[in-house]
Amino acid sequence: MKRSLTFLLIVFIVFSTSMVIAQADLGRESSVQKATVMLKIELSGIIDSALVEYVKKAVEEASSNKYAILMLLNTPGGSLDAALHIIEILRRSSVPVVGYVVGRWAVSAGTLILFCTHVAAMQPGTIVGAMQPVEVSPFGGYRPVNETKILNPIYKEAEACLKLRNRNTTVAELMVYHNFVMDAEEAYNSHVVEFVAANVDELMQKLRGLKVDTIAGTWMLEPETIIDYPPSLSIRLAHALSDPLISSLISSLASLLILVGILTANYHVLAFGVVLFLVSLLGVGFHINIIALALIIVGISLVIAEILFVPGTTVVGVAGFISLVLGLLLLPAVAPTTISPEYMRLTFYTVAAITLPIAG
Structure with missing residues (x-):
């Protein structure tokens, strides 16, 4: 009798334990959300505000509908502030x-x-890296940033993003301090990205x-x-206005129109x-301070006054010109940007090729 009771007790314990484990597994499975729809967005050109x-x-749209997001990236870089x-x-x-x-x-x-996406993939032939920022001047030039107080953050x-997604963190230092670049296969073999896929359909299969x-829990991609x-x-x-190539062209055209307007006393062209010019400043992301803006407005007003109301009064025109120049010089430099030097060179040569013949 005792043996029978002992046997039944063992069976009961084993059965109860199995049920608890099964319920726990079922609970874990039910807590996993399935993503059957993907919202596709494309980040192409310069990264900006x-x-x-x-x-x-x-992200708000996807969150409200329980969609995953497919973010297509084809960019030479852009504003560091925007990227952050x-x-x-x-x-x-x-x-x-x-x-x-x-x-x-x-x-x-x-x-x-x-690096900060939950899943990273690359198309064969694409590259990543070259993360050393450059600093753009108000007059179109640029220089690589080497200050550690900018590079270290x-x-x-980059390291924090890679670590958060359980990727290889050693490449972060090489890419930021040495402009190291990797192609798709190198990134995959180095555990920087999870997949290499020729097209979206192939990527969907692999996902x-x-x-x-x-932060909201576990998802299963289906x-x-x-x-x-x-x-x-x-x-x-x-x-479009934030692209350095476009904004530089607008700025160059604006400068020519202002010059023509002053020389010909044509205030329509000047205006x-x-x-x-103001549109081009907004396009490249200048944060104009109050003093600089006031000097620019005063300078333009004096120049217009010289043309319209007191022609020939050189003092007014010179004062306006000086005020305008001071306002431009006091414009704060654009925050460091992480645009590839190759793209910056393309911008410079394109603007020069278009504007120099016109100015000449």
């Missing part, structure tokens, strides 16, 4: 974000963004069944549908040139 707003809206805002959005995202480098590259600021941000942890999420018209316009 317009793209920050674009990514923010996309984007990676902060990615860190706080409750839905998985898959970064996929397509076309040519995602260097500089683009690499930093890729960028390095730590199926993958579990991804976000992509069946991709929904395009294009930027709004206002974001597109702001993004149009001033408007274009």
Whole structure:
């Protein structure tokens, strides 16, 4: 009798333990959310504040609908401040974000963004890296930034993103301090990205069944549908104006119009040139302080007064010119930007090729 009771007790304990384990496994499975729809966004061209707003809206849209995000990256870099805002959005995202480098590259600021995505992938032939920032002057020049007080935080941000996603952190130092560049195969073999895929369809196949942890819990990627999420018209316009190539062309044209307006006493041309010049300043992201803005406004006003009301009064015109120059010189330098030097050279040569013949 005792043996029977002992046997039944053992059976009961084993059965109860099995049930508890099964319920725990079931609970874990039920807590995993499935992402069957992916919201596709494209970050192309310069990384700027317009793209920050674009990514923010996309994450909000995806979060409200329980979508994952497929972020296509093809960028030479851009504003460091904008890139840092984007990676902060990615860190706080409750839905998985898959970064996929397509076309040519995602260097500089683009690499930093890729590092912070929950899943990183690259198209064969694309490259990442070259994260040393450059500093752009108000007059179109640039220089590589070597100050450790700027480089060290960028390095730590890159390292933190790689560590957060359980990737190889050793490449961060090479890319920030030595402009190291990797192609897709090198990045994959070095555990910097999780996948190499020739196209979106191949990437979707590789993502199926993958579990991804976000701040809201664990997700399983089971992509069946991709929904395009294009930027709004206002974001597109702001993004276009923020491109150094476009803003430099606008600035050069504005300078020529202002010069022609002054020399010919044509205030219509002058006014149009001033408007274009201000647009170009907004485009490249200048944060104009009050004194500089006041000097510019006073300078322009004096020059216009010279032309319209007191022609021939050299003192007024000279004072206006000096005020305008001082205002321009007092404009704060643009914050360090992580745009590839190659793209900056292209911008310089393009602007020079277009404006020099006109000026000559």
